[in-house]
Amino acid sequence: MEILTSLTRTAPARVLRGLLALCLVAMIAACSAPPADHPPGEPFDPYEKTNRGFHSFNKGLDRAVVRPVAYTYSGIVGDEVEDSISRFASNISMPRAIINNVLQGNMKGATEDTYRFVVNSTVGFFGLFDVATDLNMPAATDADFGETLAVWGVREGAYVELPVFGPSTERDTVGMVVDLFLNPLDYWIRDPEEYYVFGTGVSSTLTTRERLGQTIDGVLYESTDSYAQSRSLYLQNRRFEVGDSGSEVYLDPYDDPNLVLE
């Protein structure tokens, strides 16, 4: 906290903060709205051409680097070690989730995440062990700022595929940028430790890539149009996470005149 307050006291930091806040407002306002004649159920994707370019780039990156490195890494490092590193990486992101829960007015989630963070950081030895789950404590909320924006009523905006980071929406891209600044631990941890923390994040990503190998390969390399398929999967899953989906948008297929048997 002291670091934060001293940071905000310096004049350049104040200017920087002001600029960031301004950018945030501008970016939220920039989340585009689909035109009135946009067909419901179809993804809103006005940047499709650019997105497809980044999609090919991301696929190339996966094929040449991420996928082979993930398999090699998982082959060398034991599952137990990989799991510990992933648990550490997820534990260290908990304060960010707690802040987002508070911003969303979800005090129950904030409290549960706090207990989880305290237990895992102490008994779980800096998050290397997930004691909270063994104790049947509520699952982590994994709240992020994209979700917070959704709760605040900011619209989803257009679908975008970002280079390296992959599928997103305008709202989630803003959320991702804000989340970079939202974890108070980041203001505490200085180098060289911050590189270790970054390293655990990379390790966790590689582990996920290897563990979900067949599923991800299926989408990227076996589907007819991997761009359209990842867009569909991302939007469905993301709307589910932010609670923006479900029964209202889902239509009974037995009522669909297109599907009626003669």
Place this chain on the structure above:
Amino acid sequence: MMFDADKTSRRGFLGGLTGVGLLGFVPTKVWALDEARSMALVDRVVNDINRVIASGKSESAMIRDFERIFGRYADVSIIARSALGADSRRASNAQLRSFTKAFQGYVARKYGKQFRDFIGSQIEVKGVRRVKTWHEVDATVRLSGRSPFKVAFLVSDRSGKDLFFDLMIEGVSMRISERSEIGALLDANNGDIDKLISAVQRAG
């Protein structure tokens, strides 16, 4: 006469009361029965899947088992037609039949292969709720060393039988995802349904 009328009206009144009671009672009773049936269906699906995953059989044998499970408990016909979307209207009955058959095998191969990532997992049915005209049965998939994820089976009897017509994994619907995939495959075959059918027979 008066006495009789009184009797009639009393009977009417009592009958009315019973009627109101039944009105309030019967639907919940029927729904409760439906919920139990939907739950029972998903319990059977989950038991069968758990048994296949635990069997340690070869991948091709597991995929054959998945195809059987899918054919027995899912309304493959409505899922296949959903994947075709509006194009299912211009397909002939014979085309629809062979597409549905091809689709059943394709789904078993595609999703069966993904179960490789889920060896050692356990599916647990959590509960059931009524949504619009169907029942959603919620389940959790637990894997060692990974956070559990949610699976929902959408069960309906509108085909004439209790069958599931969609499977949602963390909010991702099989019907909606396959509509995008089959749509792309149809485009790749210039809208030719027969070519699409042979492509689906090879895919997955």
